[in-house]
Amino acid sequence: MGLKINNLTKSFGTGDIETQVLKGVDIEVKEGELVILKGASGSGKTTLLSIIGGLLGRSGGEVSLNGENYLDIKEKALTSMRLKEIGFIFQSSHLIPYMKVIDQLTFIGEQAGMSSKNAKIRAEELLKEIGLGHRLKAYPNVLSGGEKQRVAIMRAWMNEPKMILADEPTASLDAQRATEVMEMIRDNIKVKHAVGLMITHDERLFGYADRIYTLDDGYVADEKMDKKELIYN
C-alpha cells in the first residue's frame, strides 16, 4: 500500500522539440513515510509532483495510491480527490488574502462537505496544534512568513488527506523555521499514516526523511547509490 510509481514517463512537445523529462521513474512511498525528492534544477521534480497530484497528464506508466490507479478517473472526480485525499504544500504559502486564518481551513473543510460547525472545531484544533491558536482571527497580511507557511501546512491537513505533496515548502523560511515546519510535516505524516513526498534542496532537512530519491536524467536513484557516487568522487 501507499504510493507506487512504476515506469512513469513524461515528454513535453512533439517532433523536433520533444523533450523527455521523465524517462522511467519508479518510486515507492509507504504509509507513514516521508520521502524527499532532490535533483538539479530542471531535472523534472515539479513535473513529477504535478503528475502525482493529478495536475498534469503523464505520457506513460502507472501511479497508484493505496492500490488505486487514480490518475485515469474523470476530471471532476480528480478535483474532488485533490480536495479530499491529497494535501498540497507549496513553496510560498498562497493563503487567500481576504480570509482569516481560521477561514483558510474551514473553507477547505466545508467544500469537502463538512458542516461549518465541525469544520470550525477541526480547524481550531489543527491551528492550536501548531501554536497559532491566538491568531485564528488574523488576516494573512499580518502573519510572518513562517506563520503563513504553518497555516498552509494545516490547510493541507484539513481534510485528512492520504497523501501530502510538498514542493520546496521551506524555501521561503529561515533555517530555524524550516526545521520547525519540517518536523511538523514529518510528525503529521507519521501520526496520520499518510504518504509524504517532498521536494527540497536543503541538505539540513534530509535527516527528516525516511528515504531520499535523486532525480537525474529522467530516472530516480535512491540514497544508497547517491552515497556510492559520493565515495567514487
Place this chain on the structure above:
Amino acid sequence: MKLALKELKFYKFKYVLVTLILFLLAFLVLFISALAQGLAKENISGIEAWNQEQFIISEGVDDSLTQSDISEQMDQIEEVTIEGHNIEFSRNTIDATNSNIDIVFTNTDENIAPVADEGRFPETSDEILLNYKLTGEGYEVGDTVKIKDSDTTFEITGFTEDIMYSHTSMAYVTDGGMDRLDSSSIAAVALPEDTNGISEEINNIEDVKMVSNDVIKNAIPSYQAEQQPLNLMIVFLFIISAIVLSAFFYVITIQKSSQLGILKAIGTKNGELVKTILVQVILITLVGVVLSIGIMFTLNTVIPVSMPFYLNTSLMMTVSGLFLAVAFLGAILSLVRIVKIDPLDAIGGE
C-alpha cells in the same frame, strides 16, 4: 458565496468604487429614460389616451392628425363603418397671463374620451377641460380661458393629466363648444381595431386612408427627433456599463490568477469560482441600481410638473433587468478566464 462576500468585505474600497460607477451609470440611464418617457408623453399622450388602434385620416398630410380633415368624406366613411369614434380637432391660441399658449381643442365621444383627474368633463358649449400641465400657468377650475383675437371664452371645469399632442397641450370641449371655434373639422375616425378588414374599402375612398396608431405617433416630427438620440444615449450607456464591469472584473481576475490556480489545485471546483464572480457581479449591480432607483424616486417628488419627466415602475423593472443582463455579459470574459486558469501554474512557482 462565502468566498465572494469575504472578498467584497476585505477589498471594500475597490468594490465600493465600482459600485459607485455603476450607480452613476444606472442613474444616468434612468434619468434619460425618464426624460425620454416624459418627452414621449408630451408628444403622444393625447393619442394614447384614446386607446385606439386604427385611424382613418386624410391622404397627403404626412399622417399628421392636426392637418387631416376628413369632414367631406364622412358620408362615404359612414357607408363603410359606423363603429368609429369621430375625433374633431381645432388648433387655437389662448391668451394667458404672460404669453400666448397654443392648444389643440378636441372633441370626441365619451366612449374614448379620457376621464377628468380633477374637476369634471365639460357639459355645456362654454366649458372646457385642460391638460393638467396648464395648472403650471396658474389656471384653476372655474377660471376663464380666452381665445386670442376673438371674444370666445370657456370656463375651466377640470384637468386631466397627460393629454398632449406634439408638445402642445390638448383641451376637451363639447360638440357645441367645437362649433364656437373657427377652424374645427373632423380630423380622424378612430377604431379600436380593424375587425372586419375594412381597410381596403376605406383606402378606396378618395383622399382617405386607414393607418395604425404607430404611424400617427411616428408622424409627429418632434417625437422621432427626440426619442432617437435619447434612445441612442441609453444604448451607449448600457454598452459602457458592460465594458466598465467586464474590464473591472477581468483585471481583478487576472490579478488573482495565481490565487485562483492554488484554489483549483487544492480542489476547488470551477463552478464554485464561477459562482463567486457571479454573486459579486449581481450584488454590485443590484446595490448600484437600487441606489439609483432610490435617488430617482426622490428626484421625482421635487421635479416641477412643467418638466418632461416621467417615472414608472415598469421602466424601473426593465432598466434593472437590463442592467443585470449587461452585468452578466460583462462577467463572461472573467468567467472564461477563470475556467482557463491552469492549477499547474500554482505549483513550483510563486
